Amino acid sequence: MKNSSQVISLRKPDDWHVHLRDGAILKAIVPHTARVFGRAIVMPNLRPPITTIDSAREYRKRILQSVPDEIEFTPLMTAYLTDDLSPEVLEIGKEEGIFTAAKLYPANATTNSAEGVSDIRLIDNILETLQRLGLPLLIHGEVVDQDVDIFDREAVFIEKYLEPILNRYPELRVVLEHITTEDAVQFVESSSANLAATITPHHLHLNRNAMFDGGFRSDFYCLPVVKREKHRRALRKAATSGKSCFFLGTDSAPHTRSYKETSCGCAGIFNAAYAIQSYIEVFEQENAISKLENFCSVYGARFYKLPLNSDSITLIRQNTIVPNSFKFKSEDQSYQEIIPFHAGQTLSWSLKEGFEM
Ligand code: DOR
Ligand code: ZN
Numbered sequence: 001m002k003n004s005s006q007v008i009s010l011r012k013p014d015d016w017h018v019h020l021r022d023g024a025i026l027k028a029i030v031p032h033t034a035r036v037f038g039r040a041i042v043m044p045n046l047r048p049p050i051t052t053i054d055s056a057r058e059y060r061k062r063i064l065q066s067v068p069d070e071i072e073f074t075p076l077m078t079a080y081l082t083d084d085l086s087p088e089v090l091e092i093g094k095e096e097g098i099f100t101a102a103k104l105y106p107a108n109a110t111t112n113s114a115e116g117v118s119d120i121r122l123i124d125n126i127l128e129t130l131q132r133l134g135l136p137l138l139i140h141g142e143v144v145d146q147d148v149d150i151f152d153r154e155a156v157f158i159e160k161y162l163e164p165i166l167n168r169y170p171e172l173r174v175v176l177e178h179i180t181t182e183d184a185v186q187f188v189e190s191s192s193a194n195l196a197a198t199i200t201p202h203h204l205h206l207n208r209n210a211m212f213d214g215g216f217r218s219d220f221y222c223l224p225v226v227k228r229e230k231h232r233r234a235l236r237k238a239a240t241s242g243k244s245c246f247f248l249g250t251d252s253a254p255h256t257r258s259y260k261e262t263s264c265g266c267a268g269i270f271n272a273a274y275a276i277q278s279y280i281e282v283f284e285q286e287n288a289i290s291k292l293e294n295f296c297s298v299y300g301a302r303f304y305k306l307p308l309n310s311d312s313i314t315l316i317r318q319n320t321i322v323p324n325s326f327k328f329k330s331e332d333q334s335y336q337e338i339i340p341f342h343a344g345q346t347l348s349w350s351l352k353e354g355f356e357m
Contacts, residue, residue: 001292006317008289008349012309013276013296015040017177017198017249020063020075022046029254029338030066030327032272034073035039036351038309041138041249042075044103045112049080051196053093062097076100076304078138083122084114087129094133101136101175102126105158109142109251110223111267116140127165131172134303137165138175140163141184142224154224155183157333162187166195173303173310178203178251180224182234188245189238196303198206199239201278202269202341207232218260219339222253223267239279239295240288247300250275256336259324271341274322277349278342279314318350 017038020026033040042063044050050059056077063075079102081233093099094323104123106117117123130137141162142153150340158176161258166174172194176184178196202222207229210220220226252275253268260266271278276296283292301308324344325337 001290003289007314008280008292009312009314010293010315011297012036012038012311013248014038014309015250015275016175016247016273016300016304017041017043017200018252018272019043019045019251019253021254022059022062024328024330025254025256025336025338026062027066027328029252029270030063030072030073031068033252034067034071035353036276036313037073038073038311039076039306041304042077042102044078047112048078049082049112049115051080051085051089051115053089053096053098056093056098060104078103079122080105080115081117081126083118085123085126087125090126090129090133090135094135099135101138102130103138103140105140105295106142106144106161109140109144109153110328111139121166127169127172129137131169134173134305136173136175137179140223141176141179150225151227154179154181158183158187166191167245168291170194175249175303177249179235179238180206180227181231185234185238185246190242191244191245196245196247197238197301198251198300198312199235199246200249200251200269201271201275202226202251203232204239204282205278205341206235213304218265219269219341219343221260221265221267222251222269223268236282236286240283240286240291242288242291242294244294244299245303246295246296248279248296251301254331254338256330257339258336260339267355269341270326270338273326273340274320274342274347275313276307276313276351277320277347280349281347284348314352315349319349320347321345322347
């Protein structure tokens with residue numbers, strides 16, 4: 001990584017957690033991820049979810065068809081775990097180079113998770129298989145019990161489910177996705193090297209006041225929900241700590257404006273378009289630019305046991321004004337809008353394409 005006060009040039013980053021959707025919205029958003037990131041771990045929570053090798057293969061094809069010709073981008077596919085997924089799917093899916101990881105959604109924890117796992121005790125055979133295959137388990141770490149406060153769901157999940165999983169499967173590599181609390185930071189730091197966590201840009205920028213600032217702000221509603229300020233601070237410290245157990249995962253999760261701004265709005269923040277600039281703002285504010293490249297481009301690949309990207313991206317200190325919305329034509333020919341994270345704000349760095357490292 002080369003940097004000065006005006007230029008940052010870093011090894012091409014990867015996004016270790018992203019929602020690319022399908023159909024017209026996929027076509028509209030993939031270029032945002034593909035122009036910055038070399039690879040991305042693609043979430044399988046489509047409708048229906050990606051539970052077979054064939055559906056993952058077909059989905060990967062549709063993603064690649066949506067990537068502009070001049071861009072090289074590798075989508076890494078994940079299997080959506082259900083109560084009765086056969087371990088063979090993982091075994092063969094890995095062998096055929098289709099699955100890079102498996103995703104555990106507790107049933108009904110978030111968007112399109114109804115077919116997720118209803119009881120973690122039912123998937124011992126899957127966990128055993130993942131451990132044996134060396135395939136990482138990616139976890140949406142929230143309990144769904146109605147008597148647990150929504151702000152406590154991650155911390156309760158860690159104690160009730162994550163710790164026992166790690167104890168029972170000590171060789172299983174696990175990513176606790178999009179961590180949001182000091183509890184998660186401390187737990188990941190004090191666990192073995194087989195546990196890592198991704199951290200999103202929005203959880204580094206927002207505390208829970210943002211969701212209620214002058215009225216309900218659906219643009220800042222995601223799951224797990226943003227938490228108290230002390231948690232945001234803990235996440236910023238973790239991301240910029242230089243510790244290899246924390247790495248980049250945007251959890252960019254677009255929903256059209258009409259699905260966000262309604263009486264039961266969808267959870268998710270679309271941050272892919274300016275994710276790298278968003279992270280850089282945080283690393284600069286925390287005086288930790290020297291830690292940026294490992295977080296964005298090294299620790300995740302190492303955890304997944306994949307080679308580092310060899311090309312680079314360059315950013316220059318030049319203001320970027322984030323658009324208020326992106327428009328695209330949906331399947332029914334109507335124009336739909338997606339509101340990006342930082343909409344209307346000015347970020348201090350701009351991407352410069354095709355620069356030598
Ligand atoms: O905010 C979120 N949106 N969190 C998730 O876990 C899922 C995602 C989505 O798919 O919209
Ligand atoms: Zn996600």
